[in-house]
């Protein structure tokens with residue numbers, strides 16, 4: 416049988432931060448091959464799948480070599496003979512074999528690499544791109560990109576409290592045009608940064624390394640960058656922030672080091688709400704810590720009709736946490752990272768749960784990435800509507816944006832840009 420899994424190989428490769436990671440290679444009986452590489456986060460939720468990584472107990476302590484060994488010795492024999500087209504059966508076998516809620520026995524990095532490699536192999540056996548294999552005959556859209564201009568937080572030595580300063584161009588008309596607009600904003604931001612002082616390179620995801628005296632100065636410069644590039648802030652191009660508040664506090668207290676302020680959840684909500692009133696912000700991710708649903712709910716209640724409120728660390732791509740957050744009205748959008756939960760099938764379940772609540776959905780990269788472009792295919796094949804990869808100028812990011820341009824070209828006249836329609840209904844309506 417052509418689609419039967421013959422062998423599964425694991426190998427150690429290196430990620431964009433120069434840290435070891437896991438690649439899985441799946442070979443089918445008919446000769447098709449699928450490969451996938453595990454990414455790695457720096458600002459990680461406590462409820463995420465746990466990788467076996469080098470770097471001590473915080474990363475599982477046992478190292479990538481153990482994860483690779485687990486692929487070869489345990490996962491390969493368990494999957495041999497299975498039909499690669501039956502992704503849910505493969506993923507169920509991986510979950511059962513691991514036997515922990517967090518994939519920590521085999522390693523989240525081992526499991527996610529194999530799960531995605533099986534998907535890749537199945538599409539290869541059908542001789543179609545992964546996005547097409549996932550979508551089958553369903554209509555898909557080119558996603559609205561959110562692209563980083565400044566990197567901060569855990570990705571830039573905590574030079575700003577806010578982690579990702581991004582822009583979105585919902586009215587660009589095409590994915591290709593959205594990239595062009597964002598590139599112009601990125602260049603303009605670089606020129607403005609150079610006026611503030613010597614440029615100090617880029618952060619982990621390629622956004623300019625921030626050199627600001629306050630969080631508000633960063634927001635000022637970002638707004639001016641949009642304007643300087645020739646676009647109307649809040650009409651053509653909007654700001655999108657990932658606060659990554661998990662890195663700022665535990666829910667009881669939040670500390671904005673740059674602004675020299677400590678505050679409780681209610682004050683944190685007021686701070687974020689205030690930013691959305693003073694700046695052309697269309698989207699805010701993780702305005703509160705992973706278990707602080709009260710603050711997430713306060714922010715969503717105040718601004719959720721006009722601003723996207725995304726759950727990342729708070730949801731960790733787990734369908735049951737999406738349900739809990741939905742019951743609390745804590746978000747109106749979900750970030751989807753396959754490696755947070757560990758398998759393609761479980762990540763899709765989280766996306767479906769978010770969609771069932773009318774939320775926006777964003778397929779996202781991690782801050783530690785590689786040349787693997789699978790997530791571009793997931794964003795299109797699942798019709799997620801939005802896509803977050805980081806910035807320009809680093810090839811592990813460009814590989815994804817460029818793959819999306821190839822997909823846009825393949826769709827030709829049928830390439831439908833999600834644009835404002837990617838947001839939850841009230842926000843989409845407010846934009847049109």
Ligand SMILES: O=C(O)[C@@H](CO)OP(=O)(O)O
Nearest residue numbers: 455456457458459781782
């Ligand atoms: O928080 C995030 O959304 C991601 C990407 O910016 O960062 P990390 O992969 O470090 O969790």
Ligand SMILES: [Mg+2]
Nearest residue numbers: 657659700727
């Ligand atoms: Mg995040």
